[in-house]
Amino acid sequence: MAVTGQVVEGGFGDPVFASQSVFRAVMDAMARPGTVQAIATDAMPPAPLNAAAAAVVLALADSDTPLWLDAELAKSEAVRGWLAFHTGAPLAGTPSDAVFALAANPAAVPPLTGFALGTQEYPDRSTTLIVQVESLTGGPVLTLTGPGIETTQAIAPRPLPGHFEVQWREINGLYPRGLDLILAAPDAVICLPRTARIGNEEL
Amino acid sequence: MTIGTDDGLATYNFAYLDEQTKRMIRRAILKGIAIPGYQVPFASREMPMPYGWGTGGVQVTASIIGPDDVLKVIDQGADDTTNAVSIRAFFAKVADVETTTETAKASIIQTRHRIPEEKLKDGQILVYQVPIPEPLRFLEPRETETRKMHALAEYGLMHVKLYEDIAKNGHIATTYAYPVKVEDRYVMDPSPTPKFDNPKMHMSDALQLFGAGREKRIYAVPPHTKVVSLDFEDYPFEIQTFEEPCAMCGAQGVYLDEVILDDRGGRMFVCSDTDYCEKRREDGHRGHLAGDAMEAAE
Amino acid sequence: MYVAVKGGEAAIRNAHRLLADRRRGDRSVPALTLEQIVEQLALACDRVMAEGSVHDRDLAALAIKQARGDLIEAIFLLRAYRTTLPRFGYSEPVDTAKMQVERRISATYKDLPGGQMLGPTFDYTHRLLDPSLARDETVDEPERRDGDDTPAMRVSDILAEEGLIEADGEVDSEEVGDLTRTPMEFPMARDTRLQALARGDEGFLLALGYSTQRGYARSHPFAGEIRIGEVDVEFHVPELGFAITLGRIRVTECQMVNQFQGSAKAPPQFTRGYGLVFGQSERKAMAMALCDRALRAAELGEDIVAPAQDEEFVISHSDNVQATGFVEHLKLPHYVDFQAELDLVRRMRGEHTRRRDTQDNMPEAAE
Structure with missing residues (x-):
């Protein structure tokens, strides 16, 4: 692997504390689905990787976690090199092998049921999918219910993977199997664990 | 670091x-x-x-x-x-x-x-x-x-x-x-x-x-x-209750520890949550043994 | 009572100070040096390294000294240090066929290529206390012979030539299991199981191995070969494209050879149980080999009838650091739960008394 400046630079300045604070933001977001959690990070990944998505991967991925990249990210040598240098995560050949999956283009996310969904015995052996979005506001409003949400929680990220509501209901129907979703705008995240239900039709 | x-x-x-x-x-x-x-x-x-x-x-x-x-x-x-x-x-x-x-x-x-x-x-x-x-x-x-x-x-x-x-x-x-x-x-x-x-x-x-x-x-x-x-319709889940309040702070509806005071069967019940008990005493709440027990603890 | 649970910090501080005092003992007696422990309590160091899963004699000696000679405590100290060390990778498998052998015996052949070598063994010593050791008497240098660099052929290879013993077996993947880095799951692959046994408590495995000899899953074992000596540890460096030698470690290997009548899954042949541990620890290696063979029951299509064959039972209880922690945690306060039980028992006794009283008051005619 040719080690270039672009590959080496732009990681966490202080990995111990940066990882901790990014993890806490993600944990809060996962525990309170739909809430917007700011990701303050000094990570400066090569485009088209955004800072929040990159920070989440730096904080959580390593040589034990196969990482899947969508076509837009996979075609960038700089992105692949940067992720390999800073995390050591091997690339997953298919979405179903991925512990983490990273998508820069929401429109091109493969069918959600194609990712690792765990087994009935080990539902935790499932992909955490990180989808980069332009913004966590301004999109069509979705109303969430489920554990972590006292009554309801409205979100409006944009854009989302195609037929998202239908796909997400399909994931809900597999419970406890499923996947967990992190929507990453450049400076903040929203999490949808598999328990989050899009509840518009129930209201 | x-x-x-x-x-x-x-x-x-x-x-x-x-x-x-x-x-x-x-x-x-x-x-x-x-x-x-x-x-x-x-x-x-x-x-x-x-x-x-x-x-x-x-x-x-x-x-x-x-x-x-x-x-x-x-x-x-x-x-x-x-x-x-x-x-x-x-x-x-x-x-x-x-x-x-x-x-x-x-x-x-x-x-x-x-x-x-x-x-x-x-x-x-x-x-x-x-x-x-x-x-x-x-x-x-x-x-x-x-x-x-x-x-x-x-x-x-x-x-x-x-x-x-x-x-x-x-x-x-x-x-x-x-x-x-x-x-x-x-x-x-x-x-x-x-x-x-x-x-x-x-x-x-x-x-x-x-x-x-x-x-x-x-x-x-x-x-x-x-x-x-977990419970049954005819046997609903119920929690423990204590007959007396905390001897130190007088709290009711809290979990109490039984403290043996002497070898003649003397005992008292006090809050298991020490911070809760101390806060209540700071706020002026007193149980029936508060004075004695405080001295004993020193 | 209420006073006793207070002042925890001072109590802990004072207890540790007293511990340090007792550890040092009589100040007029010279303090033990780590070198003395490494050199003169070498087998204690070996056990601590084996079950502590770190090959480092000095750290093992330090742990033994710190633990006042309590080996399970020393193992615990070493494990708690080991777990914080970064992993750089996994070494190549050690090749025990290339071992610089110090001891090598076979119970299955009278003589064999490479010969039988007793080495530094307690075997055939008469267990008579030796008062001369109470003094520091001069000890003779050992007899030496010229080194023979031809590798000693393994007994399993001799049997393999005739096709009488099972092959080495297939490895599922190039990646070696590591129960210290990935969650345990049953049933286990044999590599992970062997790792668990290698870290397992010597006494527990000894008792289980013994139980198989007494008929609880009898496996007709022969000590095909036991060898003790030094092997190279090699590490493959991807950047270099070849393996480099990191150093040499002393290990004990035991290959048990077991007669096997065949089953639906496997033909009649000799099967193997395998033991490999750090340092010189024949008892542990042999017990491990017996347990390994017993735990292969499912693989070989044998009925599981005894504790030593029960993988979940054996592996879940073989780790002495886990076992001692949980047994000793009963020392911790449990008064909140005990209070809940007190309340229940009082209530049940009250109900019992009321029921009895009611029955006693019933007229005889009611019968």
Whole structure:
């Protein structure tokens, strides 16, 4: 692997504390689905990787976690090199092998049921999918219910993977199997664990 | 950041665990939160305190704690029991964090056997030390079998056990580690807290994390999550009640420890939650033995 | 009572100070040096390294000294240090056929290529206390012979030539299991199981191995070969494209050879149980080999009838650091739970008394 400046630079300045604070933001977001959690990070990944998505991967991925990249990210040598240098995560050949999956283009996310969904015995052996979005506001409003949400929680990220509501209901129907979703705008995240239900039709 | 020992023989990372271990535990915590009540297997590490002494809770706390956290550690509800003191001192040393005994001030509360009396708030994290995370373990010792039962949500065995209690004793003979069902799916062990504390888990504002080091399991209950104690229509779940209030602060509706005062059968009941009791006394509440006991304690 | 639970910090501080005092003992007696422990309590160091899963004699000696000679405590100290060390990778498998052998015996052949070598063994010593050791008497240098660099052929290879013993077996993947880095799962692959046994408590495995000899899953074992000596540890460096030698470690290897009548899954042949541990620890290696063979029951299509064959039972209880922690945690306060039980027992006794009283008051005619 040719080690270039672009590959080496732009990681966490202080990995111990940066990882901790990014993890806490993600944990809060996962525990309170739909809430917007700011990701303050000094990570400066090569485009088209955004800072929040990159920070989440730096904080959580390593040589034990196969990482899947969508076509837009996979075609960038700089992105692949940067992720390999800073995390050591091997690339997953298919979405179903991925512990983490990273998508820069929401429109091109493969069918959600194609990712690792765990087994009935080990539902935790499932992909955490990180989808980069332009913004966590301004999109069509979705109303969430489920554990972590006292009554309801409205979100409006944009854009989302195609037929998202239908796909997400399909994931809900597999419970406890499923996947967990992190929507990453450049400076903040929203999490949808598999328990989050899009509840518009129930209201 | 590393924390060195005096002679440079060995150095340890912030919060003791190495970063790879923390990432592994953090990933397990996230999956635990995403699947409430499901026990996520994790590659538990040896910790510098014995298995069974809170290594699971310590690993969870070490993986979530940051420099801005304020940590409270309780054992049996008390901040000053020796193991609580020891764990608090451990984190003060390896993570250099602020510690407190005040429930309201803490961002992370690590506990063994109790949930604080004071209602926990949004943003607080309660970390439980769990000895045996598997609620079905004493009915079926094999992990391979209990895993299947959870997979199929086949919990008949647990109901049979509880019902046998009723048939034999007239009531359910489980007083602590009383099984709960989380979000209508997973039966979960709440750790050996008295069943008095079970209702506090239901729809809590705080995030609840459970760590079992020796048994290598992590599980979680997000805030605002249904946690229902198992029971029967004709034998509804009920918590312990105490006939007298706390002898020190006069509190009622709290969990009390029985304290033997002498060898002639003298005894008193006092709050197991020491911080709660002290706060009440600071606020001027007095139990019937408050004066005497205060003197005796000095 | 209420006073006793207070002042925990001072109590702990004072207890540790007293511990340090007792550890040092009589100040007029010279303090033990780590060199003395390494050199003169070498087998204690070996056990601590084996079950502590770190090959470092000095650290093992330090742990033994710190633990006042309590080996399980020393193992615990070493494990708690080991777990914080970063992993750089996994070494190549050690090749025990290339071992620099110090001891090598076979119970299955009278003589064999490479010969039988007793080495530094307690075997055939008469267990008579030796008062001369109470003094520091001069010890003779050992007899030496010229080194023979031809590798000693393994007994399993001799049997393999005739096709009488099972092959080495297939490895599922190039990646070696590591139960210290990945969650345990049953049933286990044999590599992970062997790792668990290698870290397992010597006494527990000894008792289980013994139980198989007494008929609880009898496996007709022969000590095909036991060898003790030094092997190279090699590490493959991807950047270099070849393996480099990191150093040499002393290990004990035991290959048990077991008569096997065949089953639906496997033909009649000799099967193997395998033991490999750090340092010189023949008892542990032999017990491990017996347990390994017993635990292969499912793989070989044997009925599981005894504790030693029960993988979940054996592996879940073989780790003495886990076991001692949980047994000793009963020392911790449990008064909150005990209070709950007190309340229940009082209530049940009350109900029992009321029931009895009611029955006693019933007229005889009611029968």
